[in-house]
Amino acid sequence: MKSNEPIAPGGVIGILGGGQLGRMLSLAAAPLGLRTAVLCPDPNAPAFDVCAHRIVGDYTDVDALDALAAHCEVVTYEFENVPVSAIDRLSTQVPVRPGRRALAITQERFEEKSFLSAAGIPVAPYACIDAEADVSSALKAVGLPAIIKTRRFGYDGKGQRLVRTADEAFAAFRDLRSAPCIAEGFVKFDRELSIIAARTPDGTCATWDISENIHENHVLRRSRVPVPEAIPQAKHAQTLAQTILQALDYVGVIGIELFDTPDGLLVNELAPRVHNSGHWTADACVTGQFEQHVRAISGWALGETTRHSDAIMTNLLGEEVDAWDSLATTSRTKIHLYGKRDRRPGRKMGHITRLLPPANS
Amino acid sequence: MKSNEPIAPGGVIGILGGGQLGRMLSLAAAPLGLRTAVLCPDPNAPAFDVCAHRIVGDYTDVDALDALAAHCEVVTYEFENVPVSAIDRLSTQVPVRPGRRALAITQERFEEKSFLSAAGIPVAPYACIDAEADVSSALKAVGLPAIIKTRRFGYDGKGQRLVRTADEAFAAFRDLRSAPCIAEGFVKFDRELSIIAARTPDGTCATWDISENIHENHVLRRSRVPVPEAIPQAKHAQTLAQTILQALDYVGVIGIELFDTPDGLLVNELAPRVHNSGHWTADACVTGQFEQHVRAISGWALGETTRHSDAIMTNLLGEEVDAWDSLATTSRTKIHLYGKRDRRPGRKMGHITRLLPPANS
Numbered sequence: 001m002k003s004n005e006p007i008a009p010g011g012v013i014g015i016l017g018g019g020q021l022g023r024m025l026s027l028a029a030a031p032l033g034l035r036t037a038v039l040c041p042d043p044n045a046p047a048f049d050v051c052a053h054r055i056v057g058d059y060t061d062v063d064a065l066d067a068l069a070a071h072c073e074v075v076t077y078e079f080e081n082v083p084v085s086a087i088d089r090l091s092t093q094v095p096v097r098p099g100r101r102a103l104a105i106t107q108e109r110f111e112e113k114s115f116l117s118a119a120g121i122p123v124a125p126y127a128c129i130d131a132e133a134d135v136s137s138a139l140k141a142v143g144l145p146a147i148i149k150t151r152r153f154g155y156d157g158k159g160q161r162l163v164r165t166a167d168e169a170f171a172a173f174r175d176l177r178s179a180p181c182i183a184e185g186f187v188k189f190d191r192e193l194s195i196i197a198a199r200t201p202d203g204t205c206a207t208w209d210i211s212e213n214i215h216e217n218h219v220l221r222r223s224r225v226p227v228p229e230a231i232p233q234a235k236h237a238q239t240l241a242q243t244i245l246q247a248l249d250y251v252g253v254i255g256i257e258l259f260d261t262p263d264g265l266l267v268n269e270l271a272p273r274v275h276n277s278g279h280w281t282a283d284a285c286v287t288g289q290f291e292q293h294v295r296a297i298s299g300w301a302l303g304e305t306t307r308h309s310d311a312i313m314t315n316l317l318g319e320e321v322d323a324w325d326s327l328a329t330t331s332r333t334k335i336h337l338y339g340k341r342d343r344r345p346g347r348k349m350g351h352i353t354r355l356l357p358p359a360n361s
Numbered sequence: 362m363k364s365n366e367p368i369a370p371g372g373v374i375g376i377l378g379g380g381q382l383g384r385m386l387s388l389a390a391a392p393l394g395l396r397t398a399v400l401c402p403d404p405n406a407p408a409f410d411v412c413a414h415r416i417v418g419d420y421t422d423v424d425a426l427d428a429l430a431a432h433c434e435v436v437t438y439e440f441e442n443v444p445v446s447a448i449d450r451l452s453t454q455v456p457v458r459p460g461r462r463a464l465a466i467t468q469e470r471f472e473e474k475s476f477l478s479a480a481g482i483p484v485a486p487y488a489c490i491d492a493e494a495d496v497s498s499a500l501k502a503v504g505l506p507a508i509i510k511t512r513r514f515g516y517d518g519k520g521q522r523l524v525r526t527a528d529e530a531f532a533a534f535r536d537l538r539s540a541p542c543i544a545e546g547f548v549k550f551d552r553e554l555s556i557i558a559a560r561t562p563d564g565t566c567a568t569w570d571i572s573e574n575i576h577e578n579h580v581l582r583r584s585r586v587p588v589p590e591a592i593p594q595a596k597h598a599q600t601l602a603q604t605i606l607q608a609l610d611y612v613g614v615i616g617i618e619l620f621d622t623p624d625g626l627l628v629n630e631l632a633p634r635v636h637n638s639g640h641w642t643a644d645a646c647v648t649g650q651f652e653q654h655v656r657a658i659s660g661w662a663l664g665e666t667t668r669h670s671d672a673i674m675t676n677l678l679g680e681e682v683d684a685w686d687s688l689a690t691t692s693r694t695k696i697h698l699y700g701k702r703d704r705r706p707g708r709k710m711g712h713i714t715r716l717l718p719p720a721n722s
Binding site: 006008009010023026027030031032033035048049050051052286295300301303304306308309321324325328329331332333334335336337338339341350355357 | 367369370371384387388391392393394396409410411412413647656661662664665667669670682685686689690692693694695696697698699700702711716718
C-alpha cells in the first residue's frame with residue numbers, strides 16, 4: 001500500500017488476534033469488499049470461521065508474522081496485549097494501525113496515566129509501586145481507599161485489588177506477586193460512561209454517542225444509549241476523545257472509559273481497539289465501530305455515526321449463551337454469538353442488542 | 362440433525378453456490394453462532410472469503426456434494442438453477458431447505474405458472490410453446506403484445522423477447538433456439554412490487570414491507586420502502602405470500618415479484634431464495650432476509666421484520682463499483698461490495714442502501 005492511498009476493494013487486512021473482536025472486524029470488512037487474514041495461536045479461534053486467510057501461530061513466531069505480512073496491505077490488532085515485538089517485526093513490511101506507540105502506552109498503566117496527564121486529560125490520582133517500599137508513599141499520594149493494579153496484562157478486573165488500609169495495600173501488592181503496580185485513588189462516580197471514537201491517517205475524527213456502562217464483577221454487563229442524565233457531559237467527552245486521538249496520532253477506533261463524577265469527567269482507561277461498550281453501534285448506527293475501524297486503518301473516509309435507534313447492549317456470559325433459542329424470540333433483539341467452542345463461567349460468549357425507536361423522535 | 366430440533370450454535374449450514382447471496386448468507390449466519398460450508402465451481406467465489414469450509418466443485422460432482430453433506434446439519438441453495446439431481450443426492454444425507462419441490466417448480470416457468478394458478482394466485486395469461494406449431498394457439502390464448510420466454514435458465518431478462526406480431530413471435534421462438542418456451546400476455550402495470558417472505562418448518566410465516574422495484578434493461582436498479590402509493594395492496598401481497606408458502610410447504614425465504622395493475626396484483630415470478638429486492642431488509646430492519654433464511658432453515662424461530670428506517674437500495678452494476686470511495690462518503694449510506702474479481706459490464710458488483718428516518722415517525 002502506498003501510504004496515502006486507501007486500500008481498494010479486494011485488498012486484505014491482517015488482524016493479530018482471532019477472538020470475537022477479530023471476528024466482528026472480519027464480518028464488517030466484507031461489505032466494504034475487503035478480506036481479512038487472521039493470525040491467532042488458537043486453531044478454533046472465532047475469527048477463523050469468517051476470514052479469507054487463517055494463520056495459526058504465536059505472536060512471537062516470526063514465520064507466522066511474516067506470513068501474515070505477506071498477505072496484507074495493512075495490519076491491525078484486536079487486543080492490547082500483543083507483544084510490541086510483533087508490531088516491530090510487522091512494521092518493516094506493512095503499515096500497522098493503530099501503531100506501536102498507542103499499543104505501548106495502553107499496555108502499561110503508568111505509561112497510560114502519564115500520557116493522559118501530559119495531554120491535559122483529567123485522571124484519578126495515581127502513583128507507581130515498584131516495590132513494597134513504595135506502598136506508603138503511593139498511598140499518601142492517592143489516598144484511601146485505593147485500587148492497586150498491575151501495570152500490565154490487566155483486563156476485566158483481573159490484576160487489581162480494592163484496598164481500604166495500608167495493611168491491605170501491602171497484602172494486595174504481595175498477592176499480585178509484587179509485579180510492577182500502580183495505586184489509583186478510588187473515585188466516587190455517578191456513573192461509568194464510555195465514548196468510542198475513530199481517527200483517519202489524515203486526522204479526521206468521528207465519535208458516537210456516549211453510552212452508560214454497567215459492570216458486574218468487574219465485567220461489562222450492559223451498555224445503553226442514549227444517556228439522558230449525561231447530556232451536558234457528551235460535548236466534554238467528545239473533546240477529550242479528540243484530544244487523546246490527536247496526541248496519540250492515532251489511526252483506527254479507540255474505546256475510552258470515563259467516570260462521570262460530581263467534579264466532571266475522568267478518563268479511566270483506554271483500549272486501542274474496538275471496544276465491548278461500542279458493540280451497540282453496529283446495530284443502532286449507520287456506521288458501526290467495526291466498519292469504522294476497517295475504514296480508518298484502510299485509509300477510507302469515515303462513515304456516518306448517526307444513530308437510528310436507541311439501544312441496550314447486554315453481554316452473554318458463560319452459560320447465559322445457552323438461552324440462544326429464547327433470545328431468538330426476544331422483541332427487537334439482535335443476537336451476536338461468538339462461536340466459541342469452550343464455554344467457561346463468566347466468559348464473554350456473545351451479546352445482544354435491543355433496538356428501540358429513538359425516544360426523541 | 363433431528364428433524365424437529367433447531368440447529369444449535371456451532372452447527373454448519375451448507376450452501377450450494379458461492380455468489381453474493383451465499384456470501385451474505387454466510388455473513389448473517391455468523392452472528393447466530395452458525396458456520397457455513399460453501400460449494401461452488403469458481404475458486405474465486407465471493408462467499409469463499411467469509412465461510413468456514415470451502416469446497417470447489419461442480420454441482421454434478423457427487424464427491425463434492427458428499428463432502429458438503431458431511432460438513433453440514435442442513436443444506437440450502439443461493440440460486441434456482443442448481444440441478445435437481447444435486448438436491449436428490451444431498452437429501453439422502455441431510456435436510457435440504459427449501460426442498461426439491463420448490464426448486465423444481467421455480468426453475469421451470471410453465472410449472473411455476475401452473476402451480477400458482479392451481480393455488481388460486483392471479484398471474485398473467487400464459488401458454489406453452491413446445492414447437493413452432495404451438496405459436497399461433499399460444500398467442501390466441503395470451504393476446505398481443507406478448508412475451509416469449511424460455512422455460513428454464515432465464516434471469517435478468519435473459520431468454521425472453523417482447524413480441525408485437527405473430528411474425529415476431531415466430532422469430533423470437535427461433536431466436537431462442539426453439540427451446541421449450543411459454544408465451545405470457547403483456548401486462549400493463551402501474552408499478553413493479555415485491556414481497557419477501559419466510560416460513561419455518563412448523564409453518565410460521567413472516568413478511569417484510571413491500572418494496573417498489575425499478576428495473577433498467579431488465580436488471581433491478583433500485584428498490585424502495587415504504588411505497589405510499591401501494592398501501593392498499595400490502596395486505597393482499599401478504600396474503601398471496603402466505604398462500605404460496607403454504608402451498609409449497611416452503612422452508613426459508615422466498616422472493617415474490619408482483620405487478621401492481623389496475624385490476625389488482627399479479628404474481629410475476631418466484632425466487633426460492635433471498636432476493637435482490639430484499640437486500641434493504643438487512644440494513645433497515647431488526648431482522649434482515651439473510652438472517653431470516655438462516656433462522657428458518659435451521660429451525661429457529663423467525664426474527665422480527667420490524668423496519669426502523671426508510672430505505673432505498675441501489676444496485677452497483679459493472680464499473681459503477683469503481684466509485685466506492687465516493688459512495689463511502691455518501692450520506693446515510695451502507696455499502697455492500699461483493700468481492701467479485703471480474704468486473705464485467707452490467708454485472709452486479711454490489712449495492713448500497715440509503716437509510717432515512719421513517720417518514721411516519
